[in-house]
Amino acid sequence: MDTITVIYLIYIFIGFYFLFLFILIYIQNKKYLYYYPKPKRDYSLSIVIPCYNEGATIEKTVKSVLDSGYKNLKKVIVVDDCSKDNSYKIIKELEKKYPKVLAVQTPKNTGCAAGSKNYGAKFVDTELIGFSDGDSFIEKGSIDKLVGFFNDEKMGSVTCSVLVANRDKFIERVQSVEYKVIKFSRKLLEFIDSIYVTPGPLGVFRKSAFDKIGGFDEKNLTEDIEITWHLQAEGYKVRMALLSRAYTVAPSTIKDWVKQRNRWNIGGLQTSIKYGRDWFRKGMLGKFILPFFVFSWVIGLFGLTVLAYRILKVLIFRLFSTTYSIQTQTSLIRFEDISLMPNILIFFGLVMFFLSMWFTLLSLFHMKDENRKGENFFVLSFYMVFYVMIYPIILISSFYKFLKGHRKW
Amino acid sequence: MVRLLQSRKRVFWEALILTIVVFLFGLLIGIFYESTKSSDMNEYYVNSELSLMDIFALNSLLSINSQNCDVLTSSNLEFADKIYQEAVILEKYESVGKVTEHMEVVHKRYDVLRTFLWINTIKTSEKCEKDYSTVVYLYEYFSKDLTQKAKQNVWSKILSDLKQEQGRNILLIPIASDTNLSSLNALTAKFNITSYPVVIINEKHVISDLSSVQELERYLK
Numbered sequence A: 001m002d003t004i005t006v007i008y009l010i011y012i013f014i015g016f017y018f019l020f021l022f023i024l025i026y027i028q029n030k031k032y033l034y035y036y037p038k039p040k041r042d043y044s045l046s047i048v049i050p051c052y053n054e055g056a057t058i059e060k061t062v063k064s065v066l067d068s069g070y071k072n073l074k075k076v077i078v079v080d081d082c083s084k085d086n087s088y089k090i091i092k093e094l095e096k097k098y099p100k101v102l103a104v105q106t107p108k109n110t111g112c113a114a115g116s117k118n119y120g121a122k123f124v125d126t127e128l129i130g131f132s133d134g135d136s137f138i139e140k141g142s143i144d145k146l147v148g149f150f151n152d153e154k155m156g157s158v159t160c161s162v163l164v165a166n167r168d169k170f171i172e173r174v175q176s177v178e179y180k181v182i183k184f185s186r187k188l189l190e191f192i193d194s195i196y197v198t199p200g201p202l203g204v205f206r207k208s209a210f211d212k213i214g215g216f217d218e219k220n221l222t223e224d225i226e227i228t229w230h231l232q233a234e235g236y237k238v239r240m241a242l243l244s245r246a247y248t249v250a251p252s253t254i255k256d257w258v259k260q261r262n263r264w265n266i267g268g269l270q271t272s273i274k275y276g277r278d279w280f281r282k283g284m285l286g287k288f289i290l291p292f293f294v295f296s297w298v299i300g301l302f303g304l305t306v307l308a309y310r311i312l313k314v315l316i317f318r319l320f321s322t323t324y325s326i327q328t329q330t331s332l333i334r335f336e337d338i339s340l341m342p343n344i345l346i347f348f349g350l351v352m353f354f355l356s357m358w359f360t361l362l363s364l365f366h367m368k369d370e371n372r373k374g375e376n377f378f379v380l381s382f383y384m385v386f387y388v389m390i391y392p393i394i395l396i397s398s399f400y401k402f403l404k405g406h407r408k409w
Numbered sequence B: 001m002v003r004l005l006q007s008r009k010r011v012f013w014e015a016l017i018l019t020i021v022v023f024l025f026g027l028l029i030g031i032f033y034e035s036t037k038s039s040d041m042n043e044y045y046v047n048s049e050l051s052l053m054d055i056f057a058l059n060s061l062l063s064i065n066s067q068n069c070d071v072l073t074s075s076n077l078e079f080a081d082k083i084y085q086e087a088v089i090l091e092k093y094e095s096v097g098k099v100t101e102h103m104e105v106v107h108k109r110y111d112v113l114r115t116f117l118w119i120n121t122i123k124t125s126e127k128c129e130k131d132y133s134t135v136v137y138l139y140e141y142f143s144k145d146l147t148q149k150a151k152q153n154v155w156s157k158i159l160s161d162l163k164q165e166q167g168r169n170i171l172l173i174p175i176a177s178d179t180n181l182s183s184l185n186a187l188t189a190k191f192n193i194t195s196y197p198v199v200i201i202n203e204k205h206v207i208s209d210l211s212s213v214q215e216l217e218r219y220l221k
Helices: A003-032 A058-066 A087-097 A113-121 A142-151 A170-190 A207-212 A223-233 A254-274 A284-328 A344-365 A377-403 B002-061 B066-094 B102-127 B146-169 B182-189 B213-217
Strands: A045-051 A073-080 A101-105 A128-131 A136-138 A155-164 A203-206 A237-248 B133-139 B170-176 B198-201 B205-207
Touching (some): A003 A344, A058 A073, A058 A136, A073 A087, A203 A223, A254 A284, A254 A377, A284 A377, B066 B102, B133 B146
Antiparallel strands (some): B198 B205
């Protein structure tokens, strides 16, 4: 057996393991996927919305929070981070119009969402504190489905399903599929106590827990990942209500998409390094989340290196063959050269592909009432065949930026 | 929820066991599939071996009756064509061999067979008048050098073109030179070959720099 075959088989084994892990978690817990506890009482809640140049969307965001229907919503604090557009003017008008809205502005631009969120948190005196992004919209009834989890005293934060609001462009549609797969996987991870992020569009925290850990880490580019790990490290639980939904505006251009993914990866790296001391400690954080994060990077990058090596080898071989063929005036390719003989690696690869496809389709179609705009065959095929392959390339660029000290939003 | 948390750790082991079972099952299917293909090739090989034995018997008859020369020449050519076609099939089947080394063994056995054929054509030419050319193509089967692999790929095509053009005028024998066959090593020693691939025509011309079909045709009978 040659080295490449051995590497390929190891990858297949690892791939099968994680796929089966998710499938088994799904099979064992599918009855509980949509479960959310009824709150024992109406917990008081305030929502903080950071805002930087969100003039186009902030009004809709604030209205979606106010219309969410949660009875004990005390305040909606909109924090303008010294925007360059008319955001502050808009939120000031909203403050006049709606008594629950409080418009505040940071003394100077903090340069990150974490800064605005922490600033806004200073104005909160309720039992629960929620956060939503300035370009996200909460579905009616979503907050009610989150708060019941706080009946458990050890509950630190509860997150929701994050879906893509804009689905006109192809890149937005592909991300819509991706977000649904992420959402479904995150819910499954809840059953092994391994939710690794409380995403920005909507997350509710126990205020005492939030204060205890000192709020968001302003140096981290993914403060929503960091705070989730921090809570778990302090022994708090994190849960997700699948039926609670928030819609967010996904990047519409490749440039913005790459920028966003670089930020996610760099933030993830920062968080992994920060909690590096907790390997195999602090419950599932050290036993699964941290190793899973680091391991997925390592196998992603190593896999990409091997793939690049293989492609390079084929290209060099083709280059030499073509050169010789031209020199000797022989045909470049013949019908006999095309071999369609299957082998065990192709067999494993196909099984893996079809299982992954089944999992993706399951992620997309297990909720019958969800908006499926733009999820056509072409978008799904592109996501399953190409999109997942592109991601390790972004990872390389993220590592490079991280090593160069890039820490900007 | 209590039940969920109890099953939390168990699921990691369950996934591992399921993965091992599926993986081993897949490997067994793969080994079975490779063995099936290898059996197909073995069947071809056994038939080819029988043909070669028949040629050897014919060769022995030469000492008694020289009228067998035509039959022997024809048998040599037919046999060479047969194992050349089988080499093409074997090359395709070789891409199947990922887990086991069955195909490598089959390839080596064929190389022995081809070496036998080469020796036999040399012997035949000593006793019978030869109206065809023997073209032996020696290449490196295990080479990792991409330049060499590309070169061998093109040479194979040139030789295949030559065979198509010349038909029964040439007896084409491709043999892997790096399978450590004593008989082949002894046979090629006199040609002072320093690098591969190489083409030996009628045991006289050693060509290590091939540029076209026409160039080869100059050395043919």
